[in-house]
Amino acid sequence: MDWMFHHINLPAVNVQETRTFLRDVIGLQEGHWIYPDRPGELHHDDDSIAYFGRANRGLHVVRSIVSFARDNGFMHNPTVGGHIALSVPDLKVVKARLDAAGTPYSDAGVYAMSGVHQIYVYDPSxxxxxxxxxxxxxxxxxxxxxxxxxxxxxxxxxxTVLDLASSVAFYRDLIGLGEPTVNRRSAIFRNSGLAICLTCLTSGYADDNAAAPTSRDPYFTLAFSDIEPVKERLERAEIPNSGIVSDPIDGKESIFVYAPSMRLMAVVGS
Ligand SMILES: [Fe+2]
Structure with missing residues (x-):
């Protein structure tokens, strides 16, 4: 099945701090959220969400709301720990596979973004x-x-995943991302220049990947036509970063940096 990134949900202890970093240092422009006619209990205000992108796609910076799942009748709390959101052309197909496998999911319907039907599910990790x-x-x-x-x-x-084989089976067979490239400790699903990398942090990982920053939390990369201005702003703000390094997934020039709340991200030259 075809897929693409819809958004990355990026948790923040202090949303304002992350908003300022993404806007003034990374150089992103804030967008305008478009709500559905009947929104759920979203708890949205300036201290709980910052949005960068267009048409609700892009980056959703959120403060964790402990009651979010209960307030909306979900099994899963999408405001805790961050998440990756993928768009597929036919959600019914994914739901049918999850149902057949007995994998529970929260069917949120259209509740947060105009015209977008969302479900949440745990992967094997x-x-x-x-x-x-x-x-x-x-x-x-x-x-x-x-x-x-x-x-x-x-x-x-x-x-990061705890077990590579079960994770590959989940994303390939239930979510439908296609066949990945599988290495000793990672699997990469690709589609039209996009990639999702699953990494298993088994012993020895750090020794084998000393040059590649990693994180136990999900992280993401943003493509820029020119990453040099980002590098200059990071230096001016005296924010520690990797400098320009080779991206471990496709070898492009990248800069890794921890956004506030210690969330790893990277900018990559397109
Ligand atoms: Fe989301």
Whole structure:
């Protein structure tokens, strides 16, 4: 099945601090969230969400809301720990496979973003994954109000898993991401220049990957036409970063940096 990134949910202890970092240092432009007609209990305010992107795609910076699952009748709390959200053309197919496998999921329906049907499911390592489908395109008058300059290019995302074989089976067979490239400690699913990397942090990983920053938490990379200005802003702000290194997934020039709340991210030259 075809897939693409819809958004990365990036947890933040202090949303304002992460908003300032992404806007003023990384150089992203804030976007405007488009709500459905009947939103759920989203707890959205300036201290609980910052949004970068266009048409609800991109980066969702959120403060964890401990009651979020209960408030919305979900099994999963998508505000805790962050998550990767993938769009698929037919969510029914994914739900049918999860049902057949007896894998529970939270079917949120259209509750947070206009026209987007979302489900949440745990992968075998208890990473929350969101799968969604745009069931109603945004009205043109709302789309016209969205600023093209706020658009974000999510390049790849990575998460750690506890067991590579069961994780590969989950993402390949139940979510439907296709056949990955499998190495000793990682598996990479690719689609149209995008990539999702599963990494198993078994002993010896650090020795084998000394040059590649990693994180127990999910992380993501953003594609920029030129990463040099980001490097200059990081240096001016005296924010520690990797400098320009080779991206471990596709070898492009990248800069790894910890966003506030110690969330690893990278910018990569496109
Ligand atoms: Fe999400």
């Amino acid at each position: 208890f990473n929350v994954i969101e799968i969604n489908q745009t069931v109603t395109p945004l009205p043109s008058e709302k789309l016209d109000q969205q600023d093209l300059r706020a658009e974000i290019q999510l390049h790849h995302a990575a998460m």
